[in-house]
Amino acid sequence: MEYEVVIGLEVHTELSTKTKIYCGCTTEFGGQPNTHVCPVCLGLPGALPHLNKKVVEYGIKAGLALNCSITKYGRMDRKNYFYPDCPKNYQITQDELPLCTEGYIEIELEDESIKKIGIERIHIEEDAGKLLHTGVGTLVDFNRAGVPLAEIVSKPDLRSPKEAVQYLEKLKSILSCIGVSDCKMEEGSLRCDANISVMEKGSDKFGVRTEIKNMNSFKALEKALNYETERQIVALEKGEKLTQDTRRWDDNNNITTIMRSKEFANDYRYFPEGDLVTLNIDDKWIEEIRETIPELPYEKEVRFVNEFKIPKYDAKVLTLTMSMAEFFEETAVLSEDAKASSNWLMGDISKIMKENAVWVENLKFTPKQLAELIKLINGGTISNAIGKKIIVDMFNTGKNPKVIIEEKGLIQNSNEDEIFKVVKSVLDNNGKTIEDYKNGRKRVLGFLVGLVMKETKGKANPQIVNKLINEEIKKY
Structure with missing residues (x-):
């Protein structure tokens, strides 16, 4: 039955x-x-x-x-x-x-x-x-x-x-x-x-x-x-x-x-x-009393999808609380990158908040500071990997991302000649990985990129690293 x-x-x-x-x-x-x-x-x-x-x-x-x-x-x-x-x-x-x-x-x-x-x-x-x-x-x-x-x-x-x-x-x-x-x-x-x-x-x-x-x-x-x-x-x-x-x-x-x-x-x-x-x-x-009711979460969800062009799933998660929705909206407007704003709040920032039992309204940094971080990444000043380290410092100290970058010397390296030397060294020392690539395992490129980023302590521009590896690996 x-x-x-x-x-x-x-x-x-x-x-x-x-x-x-x-x-x-x-x-x-x-x-x-x-x-x-x-x-x-x-x-x-x-x-x-x-x-x-x-x-x-x-x-x-x-x-x-x-x-x-x-x-x-x-x-x-x-x-x-x-x-x-x-x-x-x-x-x-x-x-x-x-x-x-x-x-x-x-x-x-x-x-x-x-x-x-x-x-x-x-x-x-x-x-x-x-x-x-x-x-x-x-x-x-x-x-x-x-x-x-x-x-x-x-x-x-x-x-x-x-x-x-x-x-x-x-x-x-x-x-x-x-x-x-x-x-x-x-x-x-x-x-x-x-x-x-x-x-x-x-x-x-x-x-x-x-x-x-x-x-x-x-x-x-x-x-x-x-x-x-x-x-x-x-x-x-x-x-x-x-x-x-x-x-x-x-x-x-x-x-x-x-x-x-x-x-x-x-x-x-x-x-x-x-x-x-x-x-x-x-x-x-x-x-x-009716006049005091703000835009409700499901109404905000529809507007976020239409106005910021983010996925429906993102909008649903971001509107679960008023504080998160307000933080996202201000960040999205200031950074001019709604999807990056959503990714940071739903990813690294939510993880840190959960680990430390902190609500978004109690964060030490502001939407303006998060927007500044996103602009620094999009502008090539720092890599996304460095951004992940900076957000932890921002959570702990409330400092502006530019201050943290200057204090720790984290500016992204976009000097192609310097990065080329590291790429060449990594390829010379990973002959088996190059052989795997030639045998059709294209995913090993990600492994090689990771090695270069590790050697440069995350400071190398990832786009340049990818370009150089793709160019040089064909020569081996």
């Missing part, structure tokens, strides 16, 4: 407000445990919440960017459950009247067709604290309690783990672009719960749903969904009855493990939050 997978995602993103959703405590990441707290976010008796207007604004902004309708008359609700990191034993969230409804994101499939993934709702709520499991017991840190969240719930429109990752990547890029969240998954600013079931291919009846909780990387999401798809299919093939449950992804053993049976909405005994007034959102405010 053939099966089809059905996936829906519930994405929690921390909103980038300076203070928490119902009190004035800071939302800054880190800090000593239980130092970013007050009677309100600790749930102490008599402490009354007040709703942070900026949280509502950011929720509306996210909804508009995701093509949602805005609920003009709404409210906050209490979701009742007991857990050690939930100080009030209930969470202030939204139930029947979420802030945003009926939106969508479009993703591009492998055959380049466009698929629309529906967004059922976006609601705002408070985060819980954090449990710290130690060898002697479990401790709780309430610094995160009360940090504002937007929960974005997709419709069950995703049909593969790859589609789920594509959807989450695009959602992350949009939220980051509009500035409502930093979306740092490694800090928990973007977390994802996945609902997944399998059904007989062609059927319109969904299977039994499993929820996988709190995944904070694209890799973990794809692996967990692939595993769970296979687990459910194997169970059905064996005639086993699947139960609706909540599971977690065990990254060490690459399996999902059961946490508890899945709760239903009525288990939480939702009721209106009596300590907060209703929400009344007028059209004027919605339009004012």
